[in-house]
Amino acid sequence: MTFYECKDTIEEGDLVLAFVSRGLIKPFYVTKGEFLNTRFGNFEHDRMIGMKYGSQMAGAKDKGFVHLLQPTPELWTLSLPHRTQIVYTPDSSYIVQRLGITSGSRVIEAGTGSASFTHAFARTLGRDGRLFTYEFHEPRFLEAKKELEEHGLLQVNTLATHRDVCHDGFEIDNLPEQFSENGSINANAVFLDLPSPWTAIPHLSKVVSQTSRVGICCFSPCIEQVDKTIEALEANGWTGIEMAEIAGRRYEARKEMVKDLSDVVKRLKDIQGRKTSGIESRRLARVGDGKRNNEPQGGVKRDIREVESEDTASPEPKPRGYNPFGKGMRIREGDEQFQWKQVTKVEPEIKTHTSYLTFAYLTPQKTT
Numbered sequence: 001m002t003f004y005e006c007k008d009t010i011e012e013g014d015l016v017l018a019f020v021s022r023g024l025i026k027p028f029y030v031t032k033g034e035f036l037n038t039r040f041g042n043f044e045h046d047r048m049i050g051m052k053y054g055s056q057m058a059g060a061k062d063k064g065f066v067h068l069l070q071p072t073p074e075l076w077t078l079s080l081p082h083r084t085q086i087v088y089t090p091d092s093s094y095i096v097q098r099l100g101i102t103s104g105s106r107v108i109e110a111g112t113g114s115a116s117f118t119h120a121f122a123r124t125l126g127r128d129g130r131l132f133t134y135e136f137h138e139p140r141f142l143e144a145k146k147e148l149e150e151h152g153l154l155q156v157n158t159l160a161t162h163r164d165v166c167h168d169g170f171e172i173d174n175l176p177e178q179f180s181e182n183g184s185i186n187a188n189a190v191f192l193d194l195p196s197p198w199t200a201i202p203h204l205s206k207v208v209s210q211t212s213r214v215g216i217c218c219f220s221p222c223i224e225q226v227d228k229t230i231e232a233l234e235a236n237g238w239t240g241i242e243m244a245e246i247a248g249r250r251y252e253a254r255k256e257m258v259k260d261l262s263d264v265v266k267r268l269k270d271i272q273g274r275k276t277s278g279i280e281s282r283r284l285a286r287v288g289d290g291k292r293n294n295e296p297q298g299g300v301k302r303d304i305r306e307v308e309s310e311d312t313a314s315p316e317p318k319p320r321g322y323n324p325f326g327k328g329m330r331i332r333e334g335d336e337q338f339q340w341k342q343v344t345k346v347e348p349e350i351k352t353h354t355s356y357l358t359f360a361y362l363t364p365q366k367t368t
């Protein structure tokens with residue numbers, strides 16, 4: 001039940017996500033006698049039982065630590081075993097909102113893939129909603145089904161079907177009663193993450209609601225796919241077609257050294273000083289003019305490493321706060337000997353698989 005409800009305390013058998021570092025969240029089931037092994041240390045499952053979710057746990061002999069988190073679709077997306085490209089939270093949250101999917105909605109999803117979006121849909125739909133997810137690749141379908149069962153999704157609101165929806169459509173024979181509405185799937189939202197959604201679109205009319213507005217989103221990485229999808233949507237009566245692309249950006253808090261005008265002047269003087277001493281040492285390097293001592297024309301050349309070491313060697317230790325980012329000086333961010341201000345920086349990379357999102361709606365025709 002973890003993906004639908006919150007609980008306070010870790011119990012044996014729980015699926016827990018260990019936040020090891022920003023790039024690494026490890027999922028595991030709490031099993032007596034086992035250890036979670038990470039590069040930051042080893043963590044006994046036995047000690048986790050009874051701890052509060054969100055706790056920081058120290059490793060054996062107090063070496064390293066991890067945070068023990070309760071699974072949510074957002075965290076699962078960052079930790080799941082990838083079987084395919086997946087939909088990340090910046091896209092899934094926008095799609096859910098834009099299609100008006102909420103508790104009680106009936107949603108069709110194809111293909112299931114790594115079931116990243118499946119978890120987000122299932123949590124949003126709650127006990128009253130229904131999710132119909134389709135996958136045609138059998139090993140991937142079986143893995144997804146096992147995972148959805150272990151996570152309790154199949155027991156609550158999700159029906160996983162092994163099917164080629166482009167060829168065989170979405171209708172399900174012997175639809176279980178708890179998934180049927182007036183004997184049909186009766187979906188009011190559709191999400192297609194398929195290589196050729198245009199071949200699946202004509203099959204939708206048999207499984208979507210005939211009485212309420214139905215929204216669709218097709219997730220395609222190439223604009224040529226978007227073109228074909230739009231043609232199919234128009235040909236099948238879908239209207240209000242719009243395409244969007246989500247560009248995610250994450251900011252991180254950092255420290256930047258506070259510098260004033262005198263620091264800049266010192267820095268310029270230092271650069272000038274280095275230039276002058278460099279010229280001087282190069283001049284000295286050319287001892288003799290080659291005419292004396294039978295040396296080659298231009299004088300004796302010294303090993304450049306010797307000259308460079310003279311260039312960088314400082315006759316006196318530099319005072320702290322002087323030339324903070326100068327050649328050869330590395331300062332740890334936040335070093336207490338300097339003054340810092342808090343700033344935000346844009347992270348250069350954020351995990352999001354950007355695709356084009358094509359939205360459209362099917363509105364029931366009023367009969368007079």
Ligand SMILES: C[S@@+](CC[C@H](N)C(=O)[O-])C[C@H]1O[C@@H](n2cnc3c(N)ncnc32)[C@H](O)[C@@H]1O
Nearest residue numbers: 087111113114115116117135136137164165166
């Ligand atoms: C990119 S993945 C979907 C990822 C998924 N949205 C997620 O967030 O994890 C696309 C999936 O569609 C499946 N697929 C492709 N064509 C299909 C078809 N005709 N019927 C059903 N599934 C199909 C593929 O096997 C693949 O697993």
